[in-house]
Amino acid sequence: MSKRVLMKGNEVIAEAAIRAGCRYYFGYPITPQTEIMHYMALTMNKAGGTFVQAESEVAAINMVYGASAAGGRVLTSSSSPGISLKQEGFSYIAGAELPAVVVNIVRGGPGLGGILPAQGDYFQATKGGGHGDYRNIVIAPASIQELYEMTVEAFNLADKYRMLVMILGDGTLGQMMEPVSFREKEPIVIPEKPWALTGRKDREEHNTIQSIYINPDDLEAKNIELQDKYKVVSRDEVRYEELNTEGAEIIIVAFGTCSRICRNVIRQASGIGIKVGMIRPITLWPFPTEVIAAAAAKPETRAFLDVELNAGQMVEDVRLAVNGKKPVHFYGRMGGNLPGQQELLDQIIKIHEEGK
Amino acid sequence: MAIVFEKTKGLTDKPFHYCPGCTHGIIHRIIAEVMCEMNILDDAIGVSSVGCTYNNYEYFACDMVQAAHGRAPAVATGIKRVHPGNMVFTYQGDGDLASIGTAEIVHAAARGEKICAFFVNNAVYGMTSGQMAPTTLLGQVTTTSPFGRDANLQGYPINMSEMLATLQGAVYVERVTVVDFKSIQQAKKAIAKAFRVQQHGLGFAFVEFLSTCPTNWGKDPVDSLQWIRENMIPQYPLGVFKGKDLEV
Numbered sequence: 001m002s003k004r005v006l007m008k009g010n011e012v013i014a015e016a017a018i019r020a021g022c023r024y025y026f027g028y029p030i031t032p033q034t035e036i037m038h039y040m041a042l043t044m045n046k047a048g049g050t051f052v053q054a055e056s057e058v059a060a061i062n063m064v065y066g067a068s069a070a071g072g073r074v075l076t077s078s079s080s081p082g083i084s085l086k087q088e089g090f091s092y093i094a095g096a097e098l099p100a101v102v103v104n105i106v107r108g109g110p111g112l113g114g115i116l117p118a119q120g121d122y123f124q125a126t127k128g129g130g131h132g133d134y135r136n137i138v139i140a141p142a143s144i145q146e147l148y149e150m151t152v153e154a155f156n157l158a159d160k161y162r163m164l165v166m167i168l169g170d171g172t173l174g175q176m177m178e179p180v181s182f183r184e185k186e187p188i189v190i191p192e193k194p195w196a197l198t199g200r201k202d203r204e205e206h207n208t209i210q211s212i213y214i215n216p217d218d219l220e221a222k223n224i225e226l227q228d229k230y231k232v233v234s235r236d237e238v239r240y241e242e243l244n245t246e247g248a249e250i251i252i253v254a255f256g257t258c259s260r261i262c263r264n265v266i267r268q269a270s271g272i273g274i275k276v277g278m279i280r281p282i283t284l285w286p287f288p289t290e291v292i293a294a295a296a297a298k299p300e301t302r303a304f305l306d307v308e309l310n311a312g313q314m315v316e317d318v319r320l321a322v323n324g325k326k327p328v329h330f331y332g333r334m335g336g337n338l339p340g341q342q343e344l345l346d347q348i349i350k351i352h353e354e355g356k
Numbered sequence: 357m358a359i360v361f362e363k364t365k366g367l368t369d370k371p372f373h374y375c376p377g378c379t380h381g382i383i384h385r386i387i388a389e390v391m392c393e394m395n396i397l398d399d400a401i402g403v404s405s406v407g408c409t410y411n412n413y414e415y416f417a418c419d420m421v422q423a424a425h426g427r428a429p430a431v432a433t434g435i436k437r438v439h440p441g442n443m444v445f446t447y448q449g450d451g452d453l454a455s456i457g458t459a460e461i462v463h464a465a466a467r468g469e470k471i472c473a474f475f476v477n478n479a480v481y482g483m484t485s486g487q488m489a490p491t492t493l494l495g496q497v498t499t500t501s502p503f504g505r506d507a508n509l510q511g512y513p514i515n516m517s518e519m520l521a522t523l524q525g526a527v528y529v530e531r532v533t534v535v536d537f538k539s540i541q542q543a544k545k546a547i548a549k550a551f552r553v554q555q556h557g558l559g560f561a562f563v564e565f566l567s568t569c570p571t572n573w574g575k576d577p578v579d580s581l582q583w584i585r586e587n588m589i590p591q592y593p594l595g596v597f598k599g600k601d602l603e604v
Contacts, residue, residue: 024434024437024438026434050437050438052433052437052467054430054463055459055460055462055463056459058427058430058459058460059427059430059433059459059460059463060430062423062424062427062430062431062434062460063430063431063433063434063437064434065421065423065424065427065430065431065434066403066421066423066430066431066432066433066434066435066436066438067434067435067437067438068434069421069431069434069435070401070434070435070438070439071438072434072437072438074434088424089424089427092423092424096421096422197401197419197420197421197435197439198401198419198439198442199398199399199400199401199418199419199439199442199443200397200398200400200417200418200419201398201399202398206368206416206417206418206419206420207419207420208413208414208419208420208421208422209413209420209421209422210404210411210413210421210422211422212410212411212422214411
């Protein structure tokens, strides 16, 4: 690792993308992610790539579709309302099996909502949003260092599986500054892309890329092929962090910025004699179902507390994983507000008292 | 025996699915012929759109990608930025380009994106069975203007070529048709010029084709050609709207 530098989350995403070999960026301005664009506008041409400010998020994601079909490593970024507009494109990218990385620096919704941090896009990110049976890999970093490392990783995963990888941050992660150490050399893995559109050149056959299969048997076969791929991703690409879960009475499940606050609460709870652990999903899809199920099966685990910056979205996946074995509590804040440590500690104490 | 005529190598052997008398087939063929004559077939990357030509990625023998409805110019932008040396074109109908895709075509033109957009205007939605298009003529009966397009209720036809010609980034804009040998020859010249504009990196090139839809117009193929002459050309005059003196 090289010397640590102090950088803003959004800028780190852009820097990480360029380090990962991304040479095409298409975007449309929206708060609180616009610094990604600014950084790309300044540095992409120097890196030998292309930056285009698109006329809309819709155009931007379709430029991504084109650049990816042409074999490029490509990024777009936006925030919640803009991501809604890109959903059509996500579905086409899934259907055409194109690699792409998309960053969503989530802000409060619904509608135009606000510009402060939120996690209300969990459903949209992990369950679809666009039409049809498809999945995107969704990564939720919790620090600027992780944002850097996972952005690089996102490009490798996108190319490995020919699918869309979303970095799901939030306004806090995008806007805050933290020290980050960049590697001397990035672990870039770009596979051959014989399917890419390059002009036919010496090929016997022309390459075609599409997501339409008019014949129902062909479309079903395509869907089965996609589902088989998603099964492999679910098996091989789950990432999570476990903290203090050994012997914990209460297990918090939280991701991203929210998990940072929970981390401190675990220490405080320990100070008053309550053993609290945390499972932090790093990939929201595939979801760390098995590790949560295993924790639920332990006799010493008495309850789960899911904390999110929304009305309770990931908690549904937590409940599916816990499968009724232990109570699952939820605490959330919305609108761009974050829970305070004491606020969360009070929840812990309440669950602890109820369990006596 | 000497071969005096053969099918262009710019098209695959896949049979067209177009209705009898539809002029998409002619337009496909002349684009393919021009690509072969200019020796750019192996460099070309085409973008299919949504509508009757959704699957012409199976017909053109060059590399092809199918785009979401209206977004072909954005997809072409992405391709061209990755492969600036390749010849990139879109093939779009009037619903795709002049309705849902107005933002993408206008901004691709405004950016001077070095692509060719081939716009096939038959004044109706063909694939979805004859609804009113932005280019439907006043008084024209469609399934969604069953009493004839009424300006008071449904507004006016959009003249895309004239509109795009006002943009600085659009360097070559021409409207042609394919109703007879002479007009087909002129259309071929326009296609070739559009590709040469792209080869020279001059900017955005746009060719609009007035095309038939016998099925949804409820006319036979011959009457359909006549309908273009009598009804479409007065609303959509043929000619070069930008780049007349451009020597390429």
